[in-house]
Amino acid sequence: SQQGEEDPQALSIQEGENATMNCSYKTSINNLQWYRQNSGRGLVHLILIRSNEREKHSGRLRVTLDTSKKSSSLLITASRAADTASYFCAPRTGGGNKLTFGTGTQLKVEL
Amino acid sequence: EAGVAQSPRYKIIEKRQSVAFWCNPISGHATLYWYQQILGQGPKLLIQFQNNGVVDDSQLPKDRFSAERLKGVDSTLKIQPAKLEDSAVYLCASSGPGQSSYEQYFGPGTRLTVT
Numbered sequence: 001s002q003q004g005e006e007d008p009q010a011l012s013i014q015e016g017e018n019a020t021m022n023c024s025y026k027t028s029i030n031n032l033q034w035y036r037q038n039s040g041r042g043l044v045h046l047i048l049i050r051s052n053e054r055e056k057h058s059g060r061l062r063v064t065l066d067t068s069k070k071s072s073s074l075l076i077t078a079s080r081a082a083d084t085a086s087y088f089c090a091p092r093t094g095g096g097n098k099l100t101f102g103t104g105t106q107l108k109v110e111l
Numbered sequence: 112e113a114g115v116a117q118s119p120r121y122k123i124i125e126k127r128q129s130v131a132f133w134c135n136p137i138s139g140h141a142t143l144y145w146y147q148q149i150l151g152q153g154p155k156l157l158i159q160f161q162n163n164g165v166v167d168d169s170q171l172p173k174d175r176f177s178a179e180r181l182k183g184v185d186s187t188l189k190i191q192p193a194k195l196e197d198s199a200v201y202l203c204a205s206s207g208p209g210q211s212s213y214e215q216y217f218g219p220g221t222r223l224t225v226t
Contacts, residue, residue: 031213043154043202043217088153097142097212098167101153 002027003100004072004089012108019076021105023089026070031092033099034063034074038085046074046087079109113137115218117203123224129191132221135184136205142166142212145178145188146202148220154202160186190223198225 004023013019023032031050037043049056049065049072056063062075076083086104116135124130136143141162146154157176159166162183180186190197200222204215
């Protein structure tokens with residue numbers, strides 16, 4: 001497995017705005033996952049995008065994957081205070097289910 | 112379905128003491144993981160079990176950390192003796208069979224403070 005690098009490290013927005021965070025990785029992947037961690041619900045899987053997919057939606061979440069640039073982005077639309085959390089990407093390479101997390105993007109949504 | 116259970120939720124010990132953490136994965140999940148998350152960092156995998164066999168323990172400090180999953184269900188992670196740098200949240204996760212094995216379900220964690 002390899003570690004994804006999330007960018008920015010921290011992001012502060014107003015409720016109702018959109019939040020975009022990015023993930024870069026170094027080698028070819030099979031899939032890439034996004035996880036969210038907050039004090040209330042702990043670490044939770046958000047979405048998985050496979051290497052042959054370019055975009056995926058889940059509710060207010062939109063994930064894109066650009067394998068030529070070795071990058072992914074997570075867009076949260078119409079953000080809410082409850083979206084305040086750390087967001088991690090986890091690129092998966094080869095067999096096995098090992099996940100390697102970076103330091104994450106700390107998102108703060110203010111009222 | 113019930114989630115991943117962990118206990119205790121909090122533990123404070125002095126350095127050189129020993130400590131054990133317990134995890135019960137989601138029913139039917141064959142794969143179990145232990146992660147260490149130091150404040151300000153992402154979780155780091157310590158050990159991965161498939162049923163009761165170890166798949167990956169490359170980042171487990173084996174001189175002081177041990178883990179077991181004797182019956183392929185619940186698991187125990189032990190630290191003996193603890194060091195100050197072991198202060199962290201210890202997360203247990205599990206994953207199911209087939210395509211669903213990619214998604215890991217995490218427990219609430221055990222916050223360890225070593226003084």
